[in-house]
Amino acid sequence: MSQDDAGIDLDTSLGYVLKEASSALRAAMEEVLRPLGMNVTHYSCLELLAQRPGLSNSELARGAFVTRQTMNVLLQTLERDGQVTRAVEAAVGKAIPTRLTPHGRELLGRASAAVRSVEERMLSGMTPEERTAAFGSLQSMIRALRAGADTAPGNEGESL
Template identity: 65%
Template sequence: MTQQPAGIDLETSLGYLLKEASSALRSAMEAVLRPLGMSITHYSCLELLAQRPGLSNSELARGAFVTRQAMNVLLQSLERDGFVTRPAQPVAGRVLPVELTATGRRQLATASAAVKDVEDRMKSTLNAGEQAMLGDLLARCVTSLREQPASAAQPAGSRPRS
């Protein structure tokens, strides 16, 4: 009796499908943001600041899924180009809260409309109930992965290495 090796069937793997969807979404977003002179991280930073004014470099980095160093470089560029402002001196501790300028808000409005069009296209074959369900299911997947440490998610019958 030959046993098949345990593996992932890419046709049915949810992880693979999510990665494929993420890659397609990223490509579509890059395509609409590039003509605006923006990257996805640039857009994400402006969107985060519009929705949560005064975030710190570290908070922006976490929200945009980049390192603090990468966010600091981006913020310096955005500040130089007049899209954001930061106080010269820290307000508390070492935190320099970032704020959008009017120029940053105008650029964000254009970019947000383009990104919304991409998201609308992505979900165009889903009805309202399916869209809500997909959002709920994805949020639950994220919660499960963040709440359950990888070591606790050992496959049945396997043992951790000693």
């Protein structure tokens, strides 16, 4: 059987290794966030709001890589728990902006420290130069894939 018949060689597939790294990173993050009563999506939402206050449900969902429905459920829980506030109605259009509360900021501080420890552990065997090169390589891959999505069959004229 030729390589074409066998499919992708997982031992040399960069895509497979990236997915494996992503899964390992998520599992390690979940492990350090669990004692704080959080998961990766919860943490991502708070981090996004700290960096970009007033994001809408749709913007938060895109930034956290979840559906709008999943984000809406999470935001209802975070609002109930006093971690975020949302306007009763939208100032403009239909989007209701969300902001962190002081309690949400305090939780985010502890979660960010935990997540930083995971990232440092992940990068501990790399030199600063290797870290910079890895970061640049991953950004290049993302750009290439996003550019390819614009030109893929069936996506003519569509943008991301």
